[in-house]
Amino acid sequence: MxxxxxxxxxxxxxxxxxxxxxxxxxxxxxxxxxxxxxxxxxxxxxxxxxxxxxxxxxxxxxxxxxxxxxxxxxxxxxxxxxxxxxxxxxxxxxxxxxxxxxxxxxxxxxxxxxxxxxxxxxxxxxxxxxxxxxxxLDKGTHEPPAARLAARLTERERAVLILMAEGLANTDIGERMHLSTGTVKGHVSTVFSKLQVSSRVQAALIAERAGLLASPRDGDTR
Missing domain, CATH: 3.40.50.2300 (Response regulator)
Known part of the structure; x- marks a missing residue:
């Protein structure tokens, strides 16, 4: 519930x-x-x-x-x-x-x-x-550029970030990447730490500015 x-x-x-x-x-x-x-x-x-x-x-x-x-x-x-x-x-x-x-x-x-x-x-x-x-994004101009932040991520962490930005929840990311939900949560926590953010929205916007997304994000669920 x-x-x-x-x-x-x-x-x-x-x-x-x-x-x-x-x-x-x-x-x-x-x-x-x-x-x-x-x-x-x-x-x-x-x-x-x-x-x-x-x-x-x-x-x-x-x-x-x-x-x-x-x-x-x-x-x-x-x-x-x-x-x-x-x-x-x-x-x-x-x-x-x-x-x-x-x-x-x-x-x-x-x-x-x-x-x-x-x-x-x-x-x-x-x-x-x-x-x-x-x-x-403009209010974060004093922070490291998005591309530099994204470069801190491993290949798997970057894949998790992209799927987060595309709107997938932890269980969906796990199914897509053949990982347990617990493992995905661990990767999400690491991504937050390396990107210096505290939410998935913030992480997704950095991914967008870093050029990791194929197209602009839009829709009801993210």
């Missing part, structure tokens, strides 16, 4: 996400709260996934994300936004969010996106703009 916490200042959004996700057998919304209750609820209920509104009047979603990242064994966090050009998205990705999705995401796909997050994948709205990606 995948345990989910929904954090949003709008009661209607909380109710909608809860209803959609609770209609499937393998997902349970353990709570749906406003921003001020988010961190304490995570500490109490220990959800696997947090769907977190990026803009809330009572507390900033980015502040909540930073606080959640400090918790030992933190949950996977995906940001919710109403705007596909939200300037805060780039900051959220750099802060360790596993991706973001729009609040008007087709309800049919929402459970699939949650399962992708639970399996170690990332989710990005198909409406993400080049501006958002560029904003993320």
């Amino acid at each position: 995948i345990r989910v916490l929904v954090v949003d200042d709008e009661a209607l959004i909380r109710m909608g996400f809860t209803h959609i996700l609770n209609t499937v057998d393998d997902i349970e919304v353990v709570a749906a709260v406003s921003g001020g209750q988010a961190v304490s609820t995570v500490r109490e209920l220990r959800p696997d996934i947090v769907l977190l509104d990026i803009r809330m009047p009572d507390v900033d979603g980015l502040t909540i994300l930073a606080n959640l990242r400090r918790i030992p064994d933190p949950p996977v966090v995906a940001m919710l936004t109403t705007f596909d050009t939200d300037e805060y998205v780039a900051t959220a990705l750099r802060s360790g969010a596993a991706g973001f999705l729009l609040k008007d995401t087709d309800p049919e796909y929402l459970p699939h996106l949650v399962r992708t997050l639970a399996d170690g994948g990332t989710v990005l709205s198909s409406k993400i703009t080049r501006t958002v990606v560029d904003a993320y």
Whole structure:
């Protein structure tokens, strides 16, 4: 069972996400709260996934994300936004969010996106703009160039990175490369360390800038 916490200042959004996700057998919304209750609820209920509104009047979603990242064994966090050009998205990705999705995401796909997050994948709205990606990359100009970072990887680690960037979760990467899921997780951890990143989104964007991907990344699941 995948345990989910929904954090949003709008009661209607909380109710909608809860209803959609609770209609499937393998997902349970353990709570749906406003921003001020988010961190304490995570500490109490220990959800696997947090769907977190990026803009809330009572507390900033980015502040909540930073606080959640400090918790030992933190949950996977995906940001919710109403705007596909939200300037805060780039900051959220750099802060360790596993991706973001729009609040008007087709309800049919929402459970699939949650399962992708639970399996170690990332989710990005198909409406993400080049501006958002560029904003993320431009803020990293003081860091080593992507090609130099990617050169630190072994051939197998580079293959894992490419499959991550193509949207495959750990189990899928394992099947493709004939490796156990545990071995894949080990490679993913090493890739994060060598690339100096903390999320699959950050790693995938470095792979893109380093020229490791055949075509631009786009789609609902990453």
